[in-house]
Amino acid sequence: MNEAEVRAAALELVERSRIAFLGTIGGEGGPEIKAVECADHDGLEAIWISTNTSSEHVGQLEKDPRASVYFAYHDSIPWQGLLLSGRVEIRRDSEARERLWEDGWEKFYPKGVTDPDYTVLRFVPSWGKYWQFGVKARFELSAGG
Amino acid sequence: MNEAEVRAAALELVERSRIAFLGTIGGEGGPEIKAVECADHDGLEAIWISTNTSSEHVGQLEKDPRASVYFAYHDSIPWQGLLLSGRVEIRRDSEARERLWEDGWEKFYPKGVTDPDYTVLRFVPSWGKYWQFGVKARFELSAGG
Numbered sequence: 001m002n003e004a005e006v007r008a009a010a011l012e013l014v015e016r017s018r019i020a021f022l023g024t025i026g027g028e029g030g031p032e033i034k035a036v037e038c039a040d041h042d043g044l045e046a047i048w049i050s051t052n053t054s055s056e057h058v059g060q061l062e063k064d065p066r067a068s069v070y071f072a073y074h075d076s077i078p079w080q081g082l083l084l085s086g087r088v089e090i091r092r093d094s095e096a097r098e099r100l101w102e103d104g105w106e107k108f109y110p111k112g113v114t115d116p117d118y119t120v121l122r123f124v125p126s127w128g129k130y131w132q133f134g135v136k137a138r139f140e141l142s143a144g145g
Numbered sequence: 146m147n148e149a150e151v152r153a154a155a156l157e158l159v160e161r162s163r164i165a166f167l168g169t170i171g172g173e174g175g176p177e178i179k180a181v182e183c184a185d186h187d188g189l190e191a192i193w194i195s196t197n198t199s200s201e202h203v204g205q206l207e208k209d210p211r212a213s214v215y216f217a218y219h220d221s222i223p224w225q226g227l228l229l230s231g232r233v234e235i236r237r238d239s240e241a242r243e244r245l246w247e248d249g250w251e252k253f254y255p256k257g258v259t260d261p262d263y264t265v266l267r268f269v270p271s272w273g274k275y276w277q278f279g280v281k282a283r284f285e286l287s288a289g290g
Contacts, residue, residue, distance in 0.1 A: 067175065
């Protein structure tokens with residue numbers, strides 16, 4: 001695969017993944033991981049995640065914004081994996097909240113789009129690493145430039 | 146769920162998960178994630194992972210053994226998630242190699258059980274956090290005691 005093919009395969013994996021795995025630096029300094037909902041994305045330049053303000057990883061990101069997001073597709077051959085490494089911006093402005101909000105989310109955030117427990121994470125990667133059987137390729141993204 | 150039920154659900158998730166997500170501290174200090182093969186486990190006390198010596202996360206763990214392993218089951222409701230946080234021991238002794246070795250692994254490690262590219266990671270968690278819809282529970286493990 002050339003680099004354009006790797007980026008296309010990585011983007012295709014992001015597009016079909018609603019759930020991904022967010023890596024943060026925990027309170028004791030070690031890495032932690034949690035499944036999160038990737039509600040939107042700007043190509044590979046930003047991943048938009050909806051989460052609970054009260055979740056421990058939000059407090060961790062307030063202290064250290066370094067993060068990674070891993071996308072996986074392991075149900076069939078060829079399996080695929082994508083690690084994006086970068087930083088998270090915590091967004092609670094109405095533009096970000098409304099961008100992601102979906103019908104039915106009242107069951108998670110009873111007060112609706114302005115619920116204080118609703119937080120948006122804008123994850124901006126600086127590089128990515130893509131795997132599939134026989135392929136392992138790293139590529140740079142604009143936040144790293 | 147009481148604590149015994151949480152531990153039982155966590156163990157059941159480990160038992161049916163061949164693939165999990167390993168969190169490490171990367172070269173730039175941020176968290177990184179990679180899918181790994183969990184070839185064996187000692188209850189919740191240790192997770193045994195087979196991997197390539199040449200993989201970047203092995204070098205990261207030589208520098209900083211702090212790690213986490215996340216198990217996920219998100220294909221149906223109720224979804225489940227388990228974060229285990231602890232440390233990795235890198236094992237290249239024949240006891241560890243032989244413990245995990247399986248028929249057919251020659252396709253990954255052509256020289257067989259003594260292949261220098263075959264490494265075993267023994268991950269020992271000190272605590273866990275288990276999620277399912279409506280449940281979030283942390284529990285301690287013996288390495289933390």
